[in-house]
Amino acid sequence: MTLTQLQKDLIxxxxxxxxxxxxxxxxxxxxxxxxxxxxxxxxxFNKYEILKNLCGVTVVPKENEILDKRTNKLIKRWSFNTLTNTSLKFFGNMFYRYDSNKRKWTKKVPLKIQTFLNPRALAYFYMDDGALKWLGHSNAMRICTESFSLEDIHRIKNALKNLYDIDTNLTKKKLKSEEIRFRILIPEKSSNSFRELIKPYLIECMKYKVSDGNYGHL
Incomplete structure (x- = not known):
């Protein structure tokens, strides 16, 4: 099955x-x-509608409850899976490496990120992992990249600079294990350019993550 450009950008x-x-x-x-x-x-559901033809007629989003280990409270969430599809192997090869020591697949930032990180793909990345730094006090925004290695994060930073001339910084994030990881900070001086780049592709319920340029959100 050939993926559409919209499906490729979302994935x-x-x-x-x-x-x-x-x-x-x-x-x-x-x-x-x-x-x-x-x-x-x-x-x-926006993601599901775009990928529906990969899901088959019996696969629909489902709601369930899980225990949030951080708060020890039950939280509700929605999820769906596509069917296995050979078209997704391209992305599997690009993003995943098998760690024989941990006996699991780990996700990496692709070497060719600059080839595929168009504004719509960037919008989905930010809607997934972005957040305002300080509502009411700052237009800065951040992306929670602490699951990636520092090398991977610099690959994202370089892509934002080379493709869109967006300057970013790094902020530290301490994990429960006491390990220090890093998040990408989109500072005040870059916030307007970043917002205008992704604004056409934002889903309504995710606009609260994006600065309006006046210390509020869209």
Whole structure:
């Protein structure tokens, strides 16, 4: 099955964010999985409508409850999986490496990120993992990239600079393990350019993550 450009942008952008691919065939075939908390149901269904032809007639988004280990409370979330599809192998090869020590697939930022990080893909990346730095006090925004290595994060930073002349900084994030990881900060001076770049592709329920240029959100 040939993917549309919209499907490619969604998959690429969200794989930089919360989206993931799963394989049970040692990387020969893959399926895409999306999960969002109930407050972002509209966003989850946006992804589903775009990828519906990869899901089959019996696959629809489902709501379930899981225990949030950080708060020890039950939270509701929506999710769906596509069927396994050979078209997704391209993205599996690009994003995933098998770690024989941990016996699992790990996600990496692709070497060719600059080839595929168009504004719409960037919007999906930000909607997945972006946030305002300080509502009411700053126009700066951040992207939660702490799951990636520092090398991978610099690859994203370089892509933003080389493709769109957007300057970014890094801020530290301490994990529960006490390990220090890093997030990408989009400072005040870059916030207007970044907002205008992704604004045409934002889903309504995710606009609260984006600065309006006056210390509020869209």
């Amino acid at each position: 690429f952008g969200s794989l930089l964010g919360d989206g993931n691919l799963q394989t049970c065939s040692k990387g020969r075939t893959w399926r895409y999985r999306a999960i969002q908390k109930s407050e972002h149901k509209e966003y989850l």
